[in-house]
Structures are given as C-alpha cells and as structure tokens.
Amino acid sequence: MSDLEPPRTAALPIPELSLVVLIGVSGSGKSTFAAEHFGRFETLSSDFFRGLVSNDENNQAASADAFAALRDVAARRLDAGLLTVIDATNVQPASRKSLIDLARSHDVLPVAVVLDVPERVCIERNAARQDRSFGSAVITRQQDQLRRSLRHLGKEGFRKVHVLSGVDAIAEASFVREPLLNDRRQERGPFDAIGDVHGCRSELETLLTKLGYVIERDAEGRPVDAAHPEGRRAIFLGDLVDRGPDTPGVLRLAMGMVGAGHALAVPGNHESKLVRALQGKRVQTTHGLAESLAQLAEEPAAFRDKVERFCRELVAHLVLDDGKLVVAHAGLIEQYHGRASGRVRSFALYGDTTGETDEYGLPVRLPWAEEYRGKATVLYGHVPTLEAEWVNNTMCLDTGVVFGGKLSALRWPEREVVDVPAEQVWYEPVVPLGRPTGPAGEQRDPGLLRIDDVLGKQVIETRVSGRVGIREDAAAGALEVMSRYAIDPRRLVYLPPTMSPPSTSQRKDLLEHPAEAFEAYRREGLDRVVCEEKHMGSRAVVLLTRDPAPFGAPAGWRGTVHTRTGRPFFDEATTQQLLSRLDAAVERAGLWEELDASWLLFDSELLPWSIKAERMIREQYASVGAAATAAVPAAVRVLEQAAATGVDVTGLLDRTRRRAENAEAYVAAYRPYTAPSDGLNGVQLAPFQLLASTGTSHLGRDHTWHLSLADRLADADAELIRRTRSIEVDLTSPASEEAATTWWEELTGAGGEGMVVKPTAGLLRGGKSLAQPGIKVRGREYLRIIYGPDYTEPENLSRLRDRDIGHKRSMALREYALGVEAVERFVAGEPTWRVHQAVFGVLAMESEPIDPRL
Numbered sequence: 015m016s017d018l019e020p021p022r023t024a025a026l027p028i029p030e031l032s033l034v035v036l037i038g039v040s041g042s043g044k045s046t047f048a049a050e051h052f053g054r055f056e057t058l059s060s061d062f063f064r065g066l067v068s069n070d071e072n073n074q075a076a077s078a079d080a081f082a083a084l085r086d087v088a089a090r091r092l093d094a095g096l097l098t099v100i101d102a103t104n105v106q107p108a109s110r111k112s113l114i115d116l117a118r119s120h121d122v123l124p125v126a127v128v129l130d131v132p133e134r135v136c137i138e139r140n141a142a143r144q145d146r147s148f149g150s151a152v153i154t155r156q157q158d159q160l161r162r163s164l165r166h167l168g169k170e171g172f173r174k175v176h177v178l179s180g181v182d183a184i185a186e187a188s189f190v191r192e193p194l195l196n197d198r199r200q201e202r203g204p205f206d207a208i209g210d211v212h213g214c215r216s217e218l219e220t221l222l223t224k225l226g227y228v229i230e231r232d233a234e235g236r237p238v239d240a241a242h243p244e245g246r247r248a249i250f251l252g253d254l255v256d257r258g259p260d261t262p263g264v265l266r267l268a269m270g271m272v273g274a275g276h277a278l279a280v281p282g283n284h285e286s287k288l289v290r291a292l293q294g295k296r297v298q299t300t301h302g303l304a305e306s307l308a309q310l311a312e313e314p315a316a317f318r319d320k321v322e323r324f325c326r327e328l329v330a331h332l333v334l335d336d337g338k339l340v341v342a343h344a345g346l347i348e349q350y351h352g353r354a355s356g357r358v359r360s361f362a363l364y365g366d367t368t369g370e371t372d373e374y375g376l377p378v379r380l381p382w383a384e385e386y387r388g389k390a391t392v393l394y395g396h397v398p399t400l401e402a403e404w405v406n407n408t409m410c411l412d413t414g415v416v417f418g419g420k421l422s423a424l425r426w427p428e429r430e431v432v433d434v435p436a437e438q439v440w441y442e443p444v445v446p447l448g449r450p451t452g453p454a455g456e457q458r459d460p461g462l463l464r465i466d467d468v469l470g471k472q473v474i475e476t477r478v479s480g481r482v483g484i485r486e487d488a489a490a491g492a493l494e495v496m497s498r499y500a501i502d503p504r505r506l507v508y509l510p511p512t513m514s515p516p517s518t519s520q521r522k523d524l525l526e527h528p529a530e531a532f533e534a535y536r537r538e539g540l541d542r543v544v545c546e547e548k549h550m551g552s553r554a555v556v557l558l559t560r561d562p563a564p565f566g567a568p569a570g571w572r573g574t575v576h577t578r579t580g581r582p583f584f585d586e587a588t589t590q591q592l593l594s595r596l597d598a599a600v601e602r603a604g605l606w607e608e609l610d611a612s613w614l615l616f617d618s619e620l621l622p623w624s625i626k627a628e629r630m631i632r633e634q635y636a637s638v639g640a641a642a643t644a645a646v647p648a649a650v651r652v653l654e655q656a657a658a659t660g661v662d663v664t665g666l667l668d669r670t671r672r673r674a675e676n677a678e679a680y681v682a683a684y685r686p687y688t689a690p691s692d693g694l695n696g697v698q699l700a701p702f703q704l705l706a707s708t709g710t711s712h713l714g715r716d717h718t719w720h721l722s723l724a725d726r727l728a729d730a731d732a733e734l735i736r737r738t739r740s741i742e743v744d745l746t747s748p749a750s751e752e753a754a755t756t757w758w759e760e761l762t763g764a765g766g767e768g769m770v771v772k773p774t775a776g777l778l779r780g781g782k783s784l785a786q787p788g789i790k791v792r793g794r795e796y797l798r799i800i801y802g803p804d805y806t807e808p809e810n811l812s813r814l815r816d817r818d819i820g821h822k823r824s825m826a827l828r829e830y831a832l833g834v835e836a837v838e839r840f841v842a843g844e845p846t847w848r849v850h851q852a853v854f855g856v857l858a859m860e861s862e863p864i865d866p867r868l
Contacts, residue, residue: 025190026176028125030197031352033092033117034099035110035172037163038129039156041136043184044101047129051189052099058084058091060102081109085116092120095352097191105159107170114171121353123194126172128164130179133157194354195329201278202335205426206242207249209402209411210282210395211268212441213258213306217421218267220434222248225423230270236263239270240277247275248423249332251395252282252343252363255325256302257416257441261309262317269324281328282343282396283363292322302416302441330362337390339426344396345408348388365396383408384466387473387483393424398443402431403844404475417443429477461566461846463503468854469493476852477838478777479784479831484858492858500580500857504566507840507849508705509856510553510578510617511829513770513790514822515868518815523806524794525814528755531771531789536745538785542774544717545754547739548790549700550686550767551621553578556701558593558600559613561708572597573613575620579857583620592694595734602730605723611707615837618701621736625697635684635799642677642803650674673804680803683795686765700736701727711841713777713834718742720776742774762793777834786823787830800867822868825859832856 028034034052036044048057061071063084068076084100091098104110110126117124136157137150167175178184193199206225211218219229219237227240227248240248250268255261271277288306291297299307310318331342333352340351344365350358366380386392386406395412402411402422415421418439423432472484500506516530528545535543555576562571572593575583582589600606600614623631653667703720704712712720721740728735741757744750758769772788797805804810836852 025188026127027192028097028127028174028176028189029123029354030097030191030193031095031354032097032123032125032173033088033113033120034097034125034127035104035113036099036101036127036129037104037110037160037167038131039105039133039136039153039160040103041139041153042129042131043139044103044129047184047187048099048101051187052097056097057099057101058088060084060100081112085112088116089120092117092122103156105156105163107163107166110163110167110170118171118355121350121355121358123173123354124171126167126175128160128167128175128177129184130160130164130177131181131184135181194352196331196333196354197352198278198332198334199337201332203339203426204244204246204428205249205278205334205339206246206423206432207251207341207393207411207426208423209251209413209421210253210398210415211250211258211264211421212253212256212284212302212416213261213264213309214415214421214436214440215258215260215263215267216437217415217434218264221421221423221432224434225425225432227276229267237267237270239274240267241271241274242276246425248277249334249341249393250277250279251341251393251411252280253284253395253412254279254282255288256284256306258302258305259440261306262313262321265321265324266317269320272324278332278334278341279328280331280341280343281325281363285325285328286363289322289326292318330359333390335427340388340390340392342392342394345382345392345394345410347382347386348390351388351390383410387471391426393426402433406473407475407481414443416440461504463847463850465493467847467851468858472851472855472858474832474835474852474855476831476835478834479827482828482831482855484855485862488858488861489854491861492854495579496854496857501574501576501582502566503850503853504846505557505574506576506580506853507557507615508555508617508833508837509580509829509853510555511787511833511856512822512826512860513788514786514826515819516771516789516791517819518817520815523811525797525801525811525817526768526791526793528758528769528771528791529751531791532743532745532751532754534789535771535773535785540773540775540785541745543743543745543771544721544774545741545743545757545769545771546702546717546721547761548767548770548792549619549621549736549738550796551619551623551698551700552583552625554583554618554620554699555705556593556596556616556618556699557613558596558616560597560606561612564613579860580853583625588693592697592699592734595694595731596699596727599727599730599735603723603726605726609707609710611710614707615705616701617703617705618699619736619738621698621700622696631684635680638803639677639681639684642673643681646670646674646677672807676798676803676806679795680798683765683798694734697734698736699734700724700738702738706837706841709841711834711838713837715776716774717772717776718774743771758791758793762796765795766793767796768792784827784831786826817865817868819868821862821864825862825864829856829859832859 036048038044045059060080063080064073064076065071067079067083088098088100100113102109114124133153136153140153164177178187208221222229222240226244227242229237230239232238248271254264254268268277268279272279287297287303291303291307310321331340331346333340340346342362344361344363346362350361366382383405386408388407392408394408394410397410398412398414398417398419399410400413400419402409402413402424409424411422411424413420413422413433415436418436420433420435425432469489471486472489474482474484476482515526516534518525519527519530521527532543557573559565559573562568572590575589575592577583584592649670653663653670656663657667701724704723706712721738724738728737741754743754762768768791770788770790773785801814805814832852832855836849839852840849
C-alpha cells in the first residue's frame, strides 16, 4: 500500500535499501535536489548517462542507450545492497514501470519523490539555460503527463510516494533513512530459536522452562509471558497455530512474550492462512485450521482481533546479530536476506517449491538448504524432521512435536540444540515424520552417496570451528583420487589433517625450534602442552573392529589400515594379519572390556617410511644423494689438484668442500628411514591417539590419556607396537621449556625427525578460535631431506626464512575441524553420506596450492 503524503517540513522517510525515483518535468530542479539530499554516487542521472554514451548530455537520440546503461548500473548497485536514486523526468508511466520492475527484480522497495513545480517556473529555468534548446511546449506536455500520473503512483507499485508541491516545499524537504522492518541487525541476542509449536502449549512451557525462562501466568493460571533471568530472548519460527490442542494458549503466551520484548517472531504459512480466515475470506479449513478456528471461537472477540493483528503484522523474515543470523519460517536463500518483495515473503513462508504435489497432496519442495552457501546462519522450520541437524550453515528446527516428535530450540550464539519430547501424538501426520518431500519424493537411503554431496563449491558446518568452505576445483581433484584409489566410503571414517610448522626461528642456523611452538600456544592462552616424539613413518588411520556390521563389511572382516588420502597400505591379507595382531594386543591390554567397545579407531604412524615411500626414496632422494656424493667429491679432487699447481681456487674449493659435506649429511639424513620390510616383518605401528570407539568420540580427552593407552598396547606387543615418547611442558615455567628443548635436541641429534607439540587437553579452543591440534618442530638435519643438501648454507637459510606458514596453519585448522566433524557424525550414527561429506572435504583441501615442504 502506498502513502500519498502532502508536503510537510518533517523529514520524509525512505527505506535504507530502496530505488528512489525522482519524478518531475524538465526544470523542476531534480539534479540540484538530488545533489543536496543524496550521496555523490547514489544518484544516477539520465543526462549524465547520455553524456557517457554520446559525449552530449542533451542528445535525445542517445536516450535508449543511456537508459540501458543507467539501468545496468542501478541493477549492480541494488545487487550490492546500495540505495539508488534515478534522476530523470519519469513523467511517463512506461518509464516508471521499467524502474518499478527493476526494483522488484532485485527485491527492493520502489519509492517515488515527486517535484511538482509550477509550469511557469520550469519554463523560466529552462529558458535561462544555454544548453536547453527545446521550447515551452515540451514543458507543457510533461506537466500534463505528471498531472495525470499523480493519483496513480501508488497503484503502479510504488511503496511510498512523497509529493513536494511548490518551490518552498522542495526547499524545506529533508529525508530520514529508515531500516527495513526485517533489518534487526542491532539485535544481538543471545537468542533461543524455537521451531514449529502447532498449538502444543504444554510442550512449549516445558521447553521454555528447560531453557531457563520464568513463566508468568494471569489470574486464571494461563501463561501470558516468559522472561529469562539472563536477558535471553526467544524467537518463534512460525506455525504457532493449528493441529495442536491449544492454539489460543500458545498465541496468548507468544504474543505476551513478543509484546513484553522477551521474544521475536516471524509468521508461518499457517498464520498467513489463519489471518485470511479471521478476516472473513474464503479459505480451505484443512491441515488443522478448522481446529484452530473452533478453539478461537471460544475466546472473546477482542482476543481474536488481537490475534489477527499480531499475525498480520509479523515480518516474514528477520536479519539479526549484525547480519550473522537470519530467521524465516521456511528458510531463505542468501540473495533474499534483508530484501523486501512478494517473492521474498513467499519463499520465507512456503520455501522453494516446484509447483507440483506429491502422492500425499503436499507441495514438492526443492532442497534449497543443500545448495545454500551464504555467510549468515539461517534457522527455520516448516518441514518436520526427526532431528535438528546442520545442513550448510542452516538448521531446520521443526521436529514434529504435534506429530509425536519433539519441540526443539537452538541456543544462539552457542549453537546448542535443546529439545523436549511430545506428550503424545496430537495430530496424525499425512507424511511419515522425517520423510523428506523433495523432488524425488522418496526417503534417501542413508548409505547412498550422491555426487552433488561433494562436487561444486561446498560449505560444511562443523561443530568445533563453524563453516569450512571447499573450493569447486579442489573438490573435482579430490573426486579423482577418492573414486580411483580410496577404500570403501562406508569404512572411511577419518582422514588426518596436515600439520603446521612453527613460525620460522631467528636462530642463526635453524629454521624450526621449540621456542616458537611454545610461544604460539602461550599466545592462545594455554599453559600446558605435551611434546610427542615424531616418528619418521607414514600417517596411518587404523580401524579395528569385532563387529563389521556398522561398516557394511562381511563377517570376519577386522577393519582397515589406510593412508592420509584414504588408500590402503597393504593387500587385504596383510591388512587382516596386522589387525589380528593388534586385536590380540588390545585384548591383552584389556581395552575392549574397559572401553566397552566393539570397534576402535586409531590415529598412528606406520614404520618404516619406506613401506609407502620406497619409490620416492629411490627415485628422488637416493638419486640426488648418489649423484651428489659421486660428482661433488670428484670436483673437490680436481680443485685440490688445481690449487697444488698454484691456481687460486680457494673460495671455490671451500664452497665445494662444504657441498660435499652437505651431500654426505643428506644421505645420512634419509638413510635411517629406509629399513627393509617383508610382509609384516620389520613393520611397526605407533598409535598416538584413540580417535573413537563404539558410541564415543575420544577427541576431547587429554593427550596423556591417549599415550597411556598406546603404552599399554606396546607392553602387550613390543614387536608390533612402537612407543611414542613424550614430555609435558608447563608454559609458565622457563625450566620446563628448557627441559623439553633439551629433549628435542637429543632426539634430533640422534637422527630423529623431531617432535609434535600439542595442547595437553586435546581438542581445545585457544582464545576465540580453535587451537592448532599440533605444531611439528623438525630437526636441522631432517629438514635437509625436505629442503635439499645445501639448505643450511647462509644464503639459502636467509631465503627460506621468508616462508609463509599462514596458509598452512589455516589449512591445518580447517582440515582438523572436518576430521573431528566426520568422527562425531559417525559416532552419532549419522548417514554415511554425511560422514563422507566431511571426510571428502579433508582430501579436497589437500588440493589447495601450498608449499609442500612446510
């Protein structure tokens, strides 16, 4: 509905995000007016665009091209969420219609500002301008078109119309920019978003009490308000009404909370239909509306009027918490956030549908959440599900309380789901609870993987670190590896993350030193870390099971041993032989019984390194070592002979001798890691973390607990299980740090790779973010394998100090979050495709361009 407003001196309201159309005849002062009231870049002038396309602002022949360019720029501004003003005469309905259509196509409100100046004034102004050659007849014609338009601007589609009649009214005018009704970004919570209630007042009271709200009752004992002692506010996600036993009671409580400022609310499709019914319009009284109307008929007329007004005035969606949270009954795609139009409201109330109905007579809905990649979290209801689950930073909180399910809420910003069970089945569902109503109209097999689960740009919601994005090109590369080489996805529960080195050491001859790792964790606010010996082997994930059923495997299957890219280490026979040995060790250590488990998932190191890297050692390291140790000493001998004849080759000889020493050190660095193995002979497993066991994730346990289990396994089978030596460090004690540094020096001095520094407490948030799961500190001689024989030369060390580890740190955290998510989803019994989505994400991130030596 438009507001046709008379001239006034009070500031005129315009929406912050809108398309403002100036309307006035030539000479009415629109350009001057726009310059006074709007920003330099906010106003798009038709004259200016004529100049852009023809070098002449008055070239009317260029108008078509000028307006095409103007509309294109306006569209881009509206896409960016910027208020835009159109400075043109706009006195013809056709020209206004194109601008109204432009506003609607970008879901912004069109606003008309009319400068109604006397015809004689406009004629005088144009006569005084040297660049205007048209006569008064043009002004007269435009004035006539304006007059005939004034009464119809609202009907044309303008949401606000401000008519400024006369020169004085124009001079006195001012504007105030008002946020849209859905713009509640200043409301920062904390909130408790509550899914579809559907008349289940008793369950709502129970949920509010569980959330900590104190319910206020009237003289008749009816709940009329609920306040939280900590200032939290509820958000009702629509569909308060219909189907349940007490729609009036739910409305009385919700309206009281909203009226008192203790809650916010958005409408659902059921409220929309109820409003039409209460207004006396013809509607079908199906899907519970008949029950609501019967219940409301027993209430006073004043209460029904209040309900009609409350439901009618609800805003279809709300943008909250600085734009980080969006709530709408049926959800909302990102391009509609903070916008206002009929189609935005329709999506918010009904979701995205095909226009078809399924065999139950319900709309076939498109899975918009599966495609969502927006920055804001979207909370919604509308389609009942068995559990409230994250899908691409969205969550449906309708868990079917009226159908005998649960009433669910999400605590924001904590992202914690709180629910209460239904007291009974209040309304028999048309569709079995939890059955999706997608285009296929069928329940998805939990074990069915779809290529669109992993391909394209992906955003995966993780519990420990929020959203993790996967690039489209990275996903495509991972698919090639996963589909050709990886083990069965049903048995691929976890891929380990990459690990970041510390900041580059400033010590003269070192790139890495424990001091930088200790300081990194101290900055995160941690006071205890554990340093674990870093085995020079290959990262191995070991799944050991006595119950193959959860993994879709045949009887007698014991599990898997796979690489950090999901490839099997051994053939099936050797794998089962190794797992049989490990099973026996677990049995002797008493872990099966102690953990009450039928399967165990270990993160570990498999030695020797040559099991997986034999070809790389032979073709890369050994070939370089052989060439260097053959060629460089020969060059030394030639230079020594030249020096003996009196030729001055002192500098070159010194450099070549150092290179010969470096080559020998290079060979000595990689040679210890090439121990031979035959089958399981010579193979050792060094488990350092028990990731999970039946029904339980152990990622939150202290690392000392994990290492103690590994020690017990080593006691049970010392030939197969390698111990992981460790030392704890108190970061508030310099002596403790010095002892750990000395230990590292002894490890690396004896030919060891180095150590990994981890938060003792395990999975831990440091400061405001997730702490690094581990920082590897490698020894000086081991890094010779990575950076080459001559990396310790001063000029090379100086260059290498500029290595950028920021991306590596970020990737390590994101991969770790995905790994944790995969384990927790599997333990929680989520569908295989959900687990695989997180596992696949880790592999995809390995495709990101980064220095592989870090």
